[in-house]
Amino acid sequence: MNRQTGMAKQALNPDIWVDSYSDYLFNYAVSRVSDSEIAKDLVQETFFAGLKSAKNFKGEAAERTWLISILKRKVIDHYRKINSKKAKSMVRITQNPNSEADSNFLEEQVADPMSLLENSQIENEELGTAIQDCIAKLPKKHALAFTLKTINGLSTEEVCKELNINPSNLWVILHRARTVLMDCLNNNWFKI
């Protein structure tokens, strides 16, 4: 225990990075760059950068938080890179063809305050993070079974083969995992 912060210092453990955090980081990246190949590369670069600067890890944050902060910078760098490529091209502003000729251009560019589209996207991302946080708390085998079956939509047969278990084992595992997730997910997410 560290008396000053009241928290135990964390240590880095790169051996478990891919298994423990790659899905979480990937999901974060893919929602920001909207391209799974680029997202994958960013996650890979994040792990490399993490290794390289491991000595700078002070152990104040959890490993995953630290990796996410690296990934955030990678995402920003990615956008800088593609923007500098585009720098030479013109900025084009297209006038809405449906608008009246004398209407105010600026007024048309304002986001619709009644639109819930952006909100629900942010909400879904928060929901995804909440679900992944809860999955991370499951025993490893349960987490894998749940992810393969629910998130990746594999068939019972495929999951059983992957985990080397029989179907009735799988159903017990899935049932336990789902029970834990229902408890773990903040009640706010449930309407009942």
Added chain:
Amino acid sequence: MKSCKDVEIICTKIQYNEATLLDKIKIRIHVLFCKTCQKFSKKNTELTSLCSKANIKTLPNEDKEKMKDELKSRT
């Protein structure tokens, strides 16, 4: 009559569309009388819809294995 635990497991199968018709009928009857299972079944269904709403993306296994190898070669 099935026990509540059996019912809960069948309820989980229903979430993946893998329960038999007979199972579904048995559950319907049980849930009529059992408030606990009724609540469980409702919450379980909601968990399914939350998971699909969240639209979580994961990395394919072979990509993960590649990443692991690359990481190992650098440590």
